[in-house]
Amino acid sequence: MEVLPLLEITPLAEPTELLAALERLTSSAASASAPSAPAPYYALVAFVSPNAIDAAFVHLKTVPSGVTWAVVGEGSRVALAAHGVASPGAHVVSPLDAARSDSEHLLQALDLAALDGKRALIIRGDGGRELLADGLRAAGAQVDVVPAYRRAAPSLSPELEATLRRLLAQDNDWIITSSEALRGLHGLLAELDARAPAGEIPCVVSMQQQHLIVPHARIAETAHNLGFSRTTLTGSGDERLLAALQSLL
Structure with a gap:
């Protein structure tokens, strides 16, 4: 197995919004040693990715x-x-169906009625979907959305070009864990094709013939829109991805 990073995750140079939101979260929060302290400023804190949590x-x-x-x-x-x-020490909510790990199903799992009139904080990368924020606002919550990191496709270095050409020269199973990563890969290959001499099989076409393994229906939809026809949808979780790989042996 080979790991090919398709997104570069970098911290914000000046995470002003994030620091301010975290200060609001902790400044009025009740601690275990002071149960009579005021309720926390944010009733809900939502993270869109592990990178958001770590940041x-x-x-x-x-x-x-x-x-x-x-x-x-x-x-x-x-x-x-x-x-x-983590539970039971903390109240953690996630989609009820692990195979449906997206904002739509997170909204279904949340007690939206209890958030009416309350404040919610969403921590994510710069940019991204607004569905979660819009859904919380529709339920009556006051929502702050703050970026915690930046995402970008890597530059097409000679080393990366050589790796991509080597991988495309044979039939591989590609585990793609985000739509953004797949779009970034597609963009890198299109950049390669723009440099290629006439008559060479386009890298994008070669990639479209590869087998993709994806954990979410939204990524499968992105793959379809980009011209991929060999896609296996596993549902989220490392164990499901591993089972899909083992089934190919």
């Missing part, structure tokens, strides 16, 4: 009680637990 906990030194923590997928639940936030 936030660089600065979040005190974990407030009385907060509902929301995560989109199993990977984020594991990342949150690694920072000491």
